[in-house]
Amino acid sequence: MNDLLRALRAWPTLLRVGLAEMVAYRAELVIWILTSTTPLIMMVIWSRASQDGAVGDYDADALARYFVATLIVRQLTGCWLVWEMNQDIRTGAFSVQLLRPVNPLLIHAANTLAVIPFRVLLLVPLVGALLLWKPAAADALGQVAWLPFALSLTAAWLINFFVQAMMGCLAFWWRQSLGIFNVWHALFLISSGYVFPLSLLPPGIRGFAEASPFAYLMSAPVELLSGRLQGAAAWQAVGGGALWALLCGVGAAVVWRRGVAHHEAVGA
Amino acid sequence: MIEVEALRKVYRSPKKQPGLAGSLRALFHPEWTELAAVDGVSFTIQPGEKVGFLGPNGAGKTTTLKMLAGLLLPTSGTIRVAGRTPFGRSTEHLQAITLVMGSKQQLRWDLPPTETFELNRAIFGLEPAAFAETRDELVALLELEPLLNRPVRNLSLGERMKCELAAALLHRPQVLFLDEPTIGLDVRMQVAVRQFIEAWNQRTGATILLTSHYMADIEALCDRVIVIDGGKLRYDGALSALIAQYAPDRRVVVRTLRPPTPAELAQAVGFVEEDGSLVAMTPPEGVKDVVGLALRVLPVRDLSVEETPLDEVIRRLFAEERPR
Numbered sequence: 001m002n003d004l005l006r007a008l009r010a011w012p013t014l015l016r017v018g019l020a021e022m023v024a025y026r027a028e029l030v031i032w033i034l035t036s037t038t039p040l041i042m043m044v045i046w047s048r049a050s051q052d053g054a055v056g057d058y059d060a061d062a063l064a065r066y067f068v069a070t071l072i073v074r075q076l077t078g079c080w081l082v083w084e085m086n087q088d089i090r091t092g093a094f095s096v097q098l099l100r101p102v103n104p105l106l107i108h109a110a111n112t113l114a115v116i117p118f119r120v121l122l123l124v125p126l127v128g129a130l131l132l133w134k135p136a137a138a139d140a141l142g143q144v145a146w147l148p149f150a151l152s153l154t155a156a157w158l159i160n161f162f163v164q165a166m167m168g169c170l171a172f173w174w175r176q177s178l179g180i181f182n183v184w185h186a187l188f189l190i191s192s193g194y195v196f197p198l199s200l201l202p203p204g205i206r207g208f209a210e211a212s213p214f215a216y217l218m219s220a221p222v223e224l225l226s227g228r229l230q231g232a233a234a235w236q237a238v239g240g241g242a243l244w245a246l247l248c249g250v251g252a253a254v255v256w257r258r259g260v261a262h263h264e265a266v267g268a
Numbered sequence: 269m270i271e272v273e274a275l276r277k278v279y280r281s282p283k284k285q286p287g288l289a290g291s292l293r294a295l296f297h298p299e300w301t302e303l304a305a306v307d308g309v310s311f312t313i314q315p316g317e318k319v320g321f322l323g324p325n326g327a328g329k330t331t332t333l334k335m336l337a338g339l340l341l342p343t344s345g346t347i348r349v350a351g352r353t354p355f356g357r358s359t360e361h362l363q364a365i366t367l368v369m370g371s372k373q374q375l376r377w378d379l380p381p382t383e384t385f386e387l388n389r390a391i392f393g394l395e396p397a398a399f400a401e402t403r404d405e406l407v408a409l410l411e412l413e414p415l416l417n418r419p420v421r422n423l424s425l426g427e428r429m430k431c432e433l434a435a436a437l438l439h440r441p442q443v444l445f446l447d448e449p450t451i452g453l454d455v456r457m458q459v460a461v462r463q464f465i466e467a468w469n470q471r472t473g474a475t476i477l478l479t480s481h482y483m484a485d486i487e488a489l490c491d492r493v494i495v496i497d498g499g500k501l502r503y504d505g506a507l508s509a510l511i512a513q514y515a516p517d518r519r520v521v522v523r524t525l526r527p528p529t530p531a532e533l534a535q536a537v538g539f540v541e542e543d544g545s546l547v548a549m550t551p552p553e554g555v556k557d558v559v560g561l562a563l564r565v566l567p568v569r570d571l572s573v574e575e576t577p578l579d580e581v582i583r584r585l586f587a588e589e590r591p592r
Binding site: 006009010012013014017020021024092093095096098099100101102107261263264265 | 334337338339340341355357359362363365366367369372373374376378379383386387388389390391392393419
């Protein structure tokens, strides 16, 4: 408990230093953030595809709303923990982190959260420009269930962070652990609603995708932000996200503990 | 302060024959080899002691330090550091120790050192007043003032090491594990780091276990040395006793006013030419006679009596080269 209290007390400083570091890396950061702008490309492609009529249950305006929301969710839940852990573990820098009385994952979490204000700064003009191009994308703002969206977004952030922590911990055993994350990312691209809405998938695959954590990483908060989920459906999305966040959190804790034990056994 | 008893660390690694066949065999029938990096090492270090930890590359020094710090789990044996078992890295243990590795850094690369100091204050939960006092003390001792607000990436290697030491000591640990803290530094910076470690030990009474390939570090800081080789303890005792055991001879070095004549050289029995000087090796009790001989038969400009360099002592120890 004392450790947790110390971590909580340290949190403001961790965030402040994390932000200072991110600002120092601003050029690299902008490039990283720009790599997460796939939704803009998808928006252009799907707006062409919907010129002759609706695609599935999405018309041109709905697609615009969907991909603006996708861009926002991707930016606010983005994280590069897996790459940082992989590098730190392989180079031995991780040992330094283990000799501090705060769990290194909490420090990484603070670093990840510290980037969010910077991401928002980049998002505001970008989303503003998109809304000028596609004003209909803002039409559904009045229908957004804001509390479920905020909770669903938090769950998406947690799922992403915990999954990356799990995959990052694999570097305790395998030098090529990033390869496994690449497989995960490929599944994410087709199963999360990142490049197309899940309702456009064939029914069998759609069922799998909607039950998987990928849907709660992207589709659930995106559909909430684009005003497509209301009432019970909105809270169902929150519940699914919370469940996956919990499962991924437990998984990350188990892999972390075993990974550190392995590290203690063989060194690095 | 540090008690180590029958400490052993065995690494298990896959054995693979060369070539494709070897790779396939290793895939389906993996074989393992075991290597004892540390093999039955025992020693005790009292509070406030400064101990040099010596050994060739791969001797097991860093593995031992990592076990003492709590980063590695011993295969067998016991360790107590400041009354606690390091493994598990309890908060109390981490508050009591620090491990500085010359080849690894905790400073945030793109930020000034002050940011890492602040981060450590928060992480170690230091009271602001105590933190400020220690920070100011370290800044003064290490002369860090001009460096504090420059990004770490713009500091020289030596300046970074001084900042590393400060960051590692802000929580005033009782035990310092220093693994090659002067590696890669120029002579001037090596001296500055040594002087700081000595001063910090005097001020705080911290216990120091130091590894270094620079014997000047050991000679300047440590009265006692622990030597390991192949994971086994080879020597534990006073540095002076080690020198007496493995290199008791003195070097009498004579520089002459002019090149000595063949006749003078013939009379200077025991002297040989070395780098423009004449050098004779003698046991301590023979120094008086050798010096007397040199003054009598050689055109002496300058004469000095030196102990065998510690590097040579260690080389002899590892080579099992006992004095005749």
